Amino acid sequence: MNLVEKDQKYIWHPFTQMKTSGPALPIVKGEGTLLTDESGKSYIDAISSWWVNLHGHSHPYxxxxxxxxxxxxxxxxxxxxxxxxxxxxxxxxxxxxxxxxxxxxxxxxxxxxxxxxxxxxxxxxxxxxxxxxxxxxxxxxxxxxxxxxxxxxxxxxxxxxxxxxxxxxxxxxxxxxxxxxxxxxxxxxxxxxxxxxxxxxxxxxxxxxxxxxxxxxxxxxxxxxxxxxxxxxxxxxxxxxxxxxxxxxxxxxxxxxxxxxxxxxxxxxxxxxxxxxxxxxxxxxxxxxxxxxxxxxxxxxxxxxxxxxxxxxxxxxEKKECREAIEKITENHKAFTEQLGALKVIEEIRQTGTILAIELKSDRSGYASKIRQKLYDDFLKRGVLLRPLGNVIYILPPYCIQEKELKKVYEVIQEKLIELSQN
Ligand SMILES: Cc1ncc(COP(=O)(O)O)c(C=O)c1O
Structure with missing residues (x-):
């Protein structure tokens, strides 16, 4: 049995719809903002692994x-x-x-x-x-x-x-x-x-x-x-x-x-x-x-x-670089939402500091919103870990996130918003 099969045999994961959520993703390494799976594919952890990570994974200090x-x-x-x-x-x-x-x-x-x-x-x-x-x-x-x-x-x-x-x-x-x-x-x-x-x-x-x-x-x-x-x-x-x-x-x-x-x-x-x-x-x-x-x-x-x-x-x-990183993420979020413009699917955009939320128009809001799983799967396929809360896509990144990583997160979200707005 490989890791995923053993996982399925023994482990009861939180927040999974047992029959429809796919198998758990086996992560073998975390470094900075990146999580790497068994196959070598990396994911940008844009939600700080359930809002906990500040400075990146496996921080050497x-x-x-x-x-x-x-x-x-x-x-x-x-x-x-x-x-x-x-x-x-x-x-x-x-x-x-x-x-x-x-x-x-x-x-x-x-x-x-x-x-x-x-x-x-x-x-x-x-x-x-x-x-x-x-x-x-x-x-x-x-x-x-x-x-x-x-x-x-x-x-x-x-x-x-x-x-x-x-x-x-x-x-x-x-x-x-x-x-x-x-x-x-x-x-x-x-x-x-x-x-x-x-x-x-x-x-x-x-x-x-x-x-x-x-x-x-x-x-x-x-x-x-x-x-x-x-x-x-x-x-x-x-x-x-x-x-x-x-x-x-x-x-x-x-x-x-x-x-x-x-x-x-x-x-x-x-x-x-x-x-x-x-x-x-x-x-x-x-x-x-x-x-x-x-x-x-x-x-x-x-x-x-x-x-x-x-x-x-x-x-x-407390380090100056970290305070600056927080400010930079805040500014980048602002610039991103400003250039997003009016897209049909967006209900509201909210930001406080490093937290950016984009609420989508949806027939059903809240955690049970059907759109959630599809968004999550699509983002993951693109190498970005975003875990929408119902019809709300949000970014809450570790402060060590690099400009180019943040840009990729924005890109993946923007493409999805455009796609949804066209339907
Ligand atoms: C505001 C708030 N309080 C309490 C909790 C519970 O924390 P924990 O999951 O560590 O028990 C959470 C978890 O998301 C939270 O967001």
């Missing part, structure tokens, strides 16, 4: 640092123990985060980072003697796969089978409708039981790269602050430069109480996540009473290798 750390300390229980990579990472990260972020809690993926913020919010109020358990989120929200994260997210194809088991949360209008969102948020807060407001700042990823203004987000957070409602910024996708600034919330004045980070945190090399919070939150858990403590921990919490990869990735992100 991150690999070297991880190799060195591997030989010193691979893992240690993080309850009551600590190590240099974890401390250095949090110290370095705190320089990029809003200055109210004081404490960091480790976990292993974005869903857990969200789950932790949700649990901390509820317990924060309990520790203060108040029973506030409802979450307000945005229409279209996606916060991950665990039950809590699904509950905070919008009810969708992803959570449909579990809808009876999800806890209540309220979804206010998408902030593009600023007045409607503000009004609805105020109405919900007035009910007095809201533990926290959770949001993907500036860009909703899974909903189809839907974007909204920083000034609206600022207003929504300010409303919460005034009313004493906690705010959770889910930066799992938007963090680490995607929106042009290190974090999306760097573009606003108001400061959330929690920030959830994962994906780009380790530069896309290892599973790692963080939930940061304010000193006020932390202090609500301080004391002699074990019942006040946050009794939550994952086996691989604070993994030193993951922290080392994250530190190395953050060093690369």
């Amino acid at each position: 991150i690999a070297q640092k991880v190799f060195e750390q591997m030989q010193k300390l691979e893992h240690v229980v993080f309850a009551g123990f600590t190590h240099q990579p974890a401390v250095d990472l949090c110290e370095k990260l705190s320089r990029h985060l809003p200055d109210n972020q004081a404490k960091f809690f480790f976990s292993g993926d974005g869903s857990s980072a969200v789950e932790i913020a949700l649990k901390m919010s509820v317990q924060y109020w309990k520790n203060k003697g108040e029973n506030k358990t409802r979450f307000v989120a945005l229409e279209g929200a996606y916060h991950g796969e665990t039950f809590g994260a699904m509950s905070a997210g919008a009810r969708s194809i992803f959570s449909a089978h579990f809808s009876d088991m999800l806890f209540e949360s309220t979804h206010i209008p998408f902030p593009k409708e600023e007045q409607a969102a503000i009004q609805s948020l105020k109405t919900e807060i007035a009910k007095g039981d809201v533990a926290a407001f959770i949001f993907e700042p500036l860009v909703q990823g899974a909903a189809g790269m839907r974007m909204y203004d920083a000034s609206t987000l600022n207003k929504l957070i300010q409303i919460c602050k005034k009313a004493g409602v906690l705010c959770i910024a889910d930066e799992v996708m938007t963090g680490f430069g995607r929106t042009g600034t290190t974090f999306a919330v760097n573009q606003i004045e108001a400061k959330p109480d929690f920030i959830c980070m994962s994906k780009g945190l380790s530069g896309g090399t290892l599973p790692l996540s963080l939930t940061s919070c304010t000193q006020d939150i932390y202090e609500a858990f301080l004391g002699d009473d074990i019942h006040k403590a946050f009794l939550h921990g994952h086996s691989f919490t604070g993994n030193p290798i993951g922290c080392t990869a994250a530190l190395a990735s953050l060093e690369l992100l």
Whole structure:
């Protein structure tokens, strides 16, 4: 049996329609933006492998640092123990985060980072003697796969089978409708039981790269602050430069109480996540009473290798060349969409920083849109990994993408848009 046959025998892949999705593509090498399969064909990874990769695959600097750390300390229980990579990472990260972020809690993926913020919010109020358990989120929200994260997210194809088991949360209008969102948020807060407001700042990823203004987000957070409602910024996708600034919330004045980070945190090399919070939150858990403590921990919490990869990735992100690369991608996206002109098939073009989304007119929008699989297959045939979200084609590239690679991605998309517009 070859690799693909063995894969089909043993492996259950995520997000595949078992009968109709073809066999998985066997990737044997990743270098820079390129992924190479068994036959030697290369693909430009224009979606950073599910939005995680920042500096390119198998980055030699991150690999070297991880190799060195591997030989010193691979893992240690993080309850009551600590190590240099974890401390250095949090110290370095705190320089990029809003200055109210004081404490960091480790976990292993974005869903857990969200789950932790949700649990901390509820317990924060309990520790203060108040029973506030409802979450307000945005229409279209996606916060991950665990039950809590699904509950905070919008009810969708992803959570449909579990809808009876999800806890209540309220979804206010998408902030593009600023007045409607503000009004609805105020109405919900007035009910007095809201533990926290959770949001993907500036860009909703899974909903189809839907974007909204920083000034609206600022207003929504300010409303919460005034009313004493906690705010959770889910930066799992938007963090680490995607929106042009290190974090999306760097573009606003108001400061959330929690920030959830994962994906780009380790530069896309290892599973790692963080939930940061304010000193006020932390202090609500301080004391002699074990019942006040946050009794939550994952086996691989604070993994030193993951922290080392994250530190190395953050060093690369801080480099002038990386900041310039982010600006260049942003400019190139703008120039590309300007020259695209009016094509019949395009419903809307959106851009925030390095994220470019082109929404197509479609009889059926959303993840179940039929056009998705065809686009994905056609792009892959042309050597570009783009994974449309329903009828939304988007580019979210690693920052190391070369001009000529980006040009090829644009070319392949433009040709497809022209073809679709002619039909
Ligand atoms: C905004 C947001 N939050 C949370 C998650 C969940 O992260 P993970 O897949 O690492 O559990 C995702 C994943 O795409 C996300 O986009």
